[in-house]
Amino acid sequence: MSGGAARALGPGANAIEAAVVAADGPVAARHHPQAPQRFGGRGPLGEVIVTRPPGHWHLVTLGLSELGSKESPDPSVSGWGFELTFRVVSDEEPLWAVELLASLAGYVWSTRRSFAPGHHVELGGPLRLGSTTSLSAAMVVRDPGLGALHGPFGALEALQLLGLTADELEAATDVGNEAVVEVLARGNPLLVTDLARGSAIAGLPPPPARSGPMELEVGTLGWSVGRRGRVSVELGAGAAATLGRLLGRALRRPGGTLRLVGGELEVVFSAGEPAGCEPAGPVLELRVPPDQIDDLAGRLGGPPGSYCHQAWPRLTWRVVP
Numbered sequence: 001m002s003g004g005a006a007r008a009l010g011p012g013a014n015a016i017e018a019a020v021v022a023a024d025g026p027v028a029a030r031h032h033p034q035a036p037q038r039f040g041g042r043g044p045l046g047e048v049i050v051t052r053p054p055g056h057w058h059l060v061t062l063g064l065s066e067l068g069s070k071e072s073p074d075p076s077v078s079g080w081g082f083e084l085t086f087r088v089v090s091d092e093e094p095l096w097a098v099e100l101l102a103s104l105a106g107y108v109w110s111t112r113r114s115f116a117p118g119h120h121v122e123l124g125g126p127l128r129l130g131s132t133t134s135l136s137a138a139m140v141v142r143d144p145g146l147g148a149l150h151g152p153f154g155a156l157e158a159l160q161l162l163g164l165t166a167d168e169l170e171a172a173t174d175v176g177n178e179a180v181v182e183v184l185a186r187g188n189p190l191l192v193t194d195l196a197r198g199s200a201i202a203g204l205p206p207p208p209a210r211s212g213p214m215e216l217e218v219g220t221l222g223w224s225v226g227r228r229g230r231v232s233v234e235l236g237a238g239a240a241a242t243l244g245r246l247l248g249r250a251l252r253r254p255g256g257t258l259r260l261v262g263g264e265l266e267v268v269f270s271a272g273e274p275a276g277c278e279p280a281g282p283v284l285e286l287r288v289p290p291d292q293i294d295d296l297a298g299r300l301g302g303p304p305g306s307y308c309h310q311a312w313p314r315l316t317w318r319v320v321p
């Protein structure tokens with residue numbers, strides 16, 4: 001199956017496929033996923049190719065880098081500078097993983113926000129919809145079997161999704177991404193995701209005693225100031241759930257603040273009286289009275305929807321899927 005479809009997509013696709021085949025062996029399947037409903041246009045990807053290295057399936061996107069011609073202004077980087085990959089244990093070909101990659105690619109094109117190693121993908125539900133897996137998030141890592149790639153239109157990285165449980169995701173904030181990856185790589189150097197596994201939290205070092213700010217980087221974050229100074233903040237459901245879990249711990253430690261970072265925007269939470277909401281350039285500063293911390297955290301950890309809080313009558317939280 002290798003070759004034909006990639007040639008039709010162009011020399012950039014050919015270069016990526018050649019690297020994948022050299023690492024894994026021949027292409028076992030090709031998929032042309034439809035665009036998610038919220039994504040306009042022909043679709044975010046030209047193709048997802050699937051190979052079968054020993055013990056797992058390896059999925060690689062084609063379409064976040066430049067495949068047929070050079071269009072981006074930086075001659076040294078191809079397109080967004082990466083393609084997404086996913087290694088999955090499964091008896092059958094994991095078609096659900098194809099759709100997940102297509103959805104994430106659609107997010108990149110529609111929001112103009114890219115992924116990088118260390119980013120967290122918070123899904124607000126199981127990694128595979130409809131399953132009982134305990135994996136509900138992912139970390140972005142460099143694909144251990146592909147890494148940096150070079151094509152005719154510039155350089156790119158193969159960025160792999162690594163499935164995480166909710167407590168592993170929280171631990172990554174406490175002890176660092178590297179510590180979580182190190183534990184998950186034991187006996188699993190290619191960082192293959194197995195939906196059947198449980199949490200590896202027991203193998204992690206205890207979180208250090210910390211003071212000062214905590215930072216949470218998220219994919220979906222936006223805020224705006226409307227009429228009469230009303231402020232609207234938009235946040236992804238998975239990120240909101242993590243924020244809800246971390247907020248109390250962050251604000252109750254000495255000098256504690258929590259910086260929520262999404263692209264060029266920030267929301268900075270700090271504990272203090274009275275309640276305050278102060279936009280300042282790309283930063284929204286939110287002062288939280290100590291007796292309101294748990295209530296705010298509980299609301300943010302709820303299902304998608306719009307939320308207001310009596311402490312900030314001109315502030316609306318919009319939690320989106």
